[in-house]
Amino acid sequence: MKSSKILVIVTHPDIHKSVISKRWLQELQENSDLVTIHQLHVRYPDGKIDVAAEQKLLLEHDTIILQFPLYWFSTPPLLKQWQDEVLTHGFAYGRGTEKLAGKRIGAAVSAGIKEVDYRQSGRYHYTLEELLRPLRVTIEYISAEYLPVFACYGIESGISEEELDTNAAHYLQYIRDLTPASCDIAD
Numbered sequence: 182m183k184s185s186k187i188l189v190i191v192t193h194p195d196i197h198k199s200v201i202s203k204r205w206l207q208e209l210q211e212n213s214d215l216v217t218i219h220q221l222h223v224r225y226p227d228g229k230i231d232v233a234a235e236q237k238l239l240l241e242h243d244t245i246i247l248q249f250p251l252y253w254f255s256t257p258p259l260l261k262q263w264q265d266e267v268l269t270h271g272f273a274y275g276r277g278t279e280k281l282a283g284k285r286i287g288a289a290v291s292a293g294i295k296e297v298d299y300r301q302s303g304r305y306h307y308t309l310e311e312l313l314r315p316l317r318v319t320i321e322y323i324s325a326e327y328l329p330v331f332a333c334y335g336i337e338s339g340i341s342e343e344e345l346d347t348n349a350a351h352y353l354q355y356i357r358d359l360t361p362a363s364c365d366i367a368d
């Protein structure tokens with residue numbers, strides 16, 4: 182059955198040691214009326230993904246957020262594996278079989294490096310948006326809509342409890358703004 186909730190697929194290899202992903206998760210868990218939370222590492226500690234179950238979950242939701250920490254300017258390996266194994270020909274792509282077409286898919290990303298270093302004039306020259314292009318093109322390839330990214334930068338420089346709370350509130354607002362209930366019904 183179709184759910185009106187947003188599916189948040191959380192990928193973090195050690196959520197207990199996490200600072201930001203854990204806080205975001207807590208915020209989501211406190212608002213479980215809005216979201217279906219799906220933690221890949223919790224569900225698949227052995228790394229063996231149940232492809233049929235993942236595809237079913239995707240079909241049951243219209244809006245999907247991939248929540249992950251940036252690892253080597255990309256997704257963590259289990260999320261890459263998930264893309265490889267779940268977004269299959271005949272399901273996600275292939276003539277007449279694009280079952281995720283029209284869905285809205287986005288990313289909520291935490292980065293250790295500061296935002297200033299991700300500017301074109303900064304130390305690494307490429308913005309997060311630019312670095313996430315492979316994900317964006319993947320989403321567009323399967324005819325889904327790529328949503329604006331939610332990001333939190335500079336975790337390695339330390340984040341205060343207050344900043345963490347503010348960021349988590351912004352994340353919740355981002356999720357709320359994506360909920361179909363916030364759309365204009367005249368659309």
Ligand SMILES: Cc1cc2nc3c(=O)[nH]c(=O)nc-3n(C[C@H](O)[C@H](O)[C@H](O)COP(=O)(O)O)c2cc1C
Pocket residue numbers: 193198199200201202203249250251252253254255291292293294295336337
């Ligand atoms: C293997 C590995 C690779 C990482 N690569 C990057 C990177 O490319 N860019 C970056 O900004 N941070 C990088 N980081 C830092 C993480 O993104 C950061 O620790 C994480 O987002 C913090 O979130 P958490 O508190 O939920 O773990 C890396 C961390 C690890 C463990």
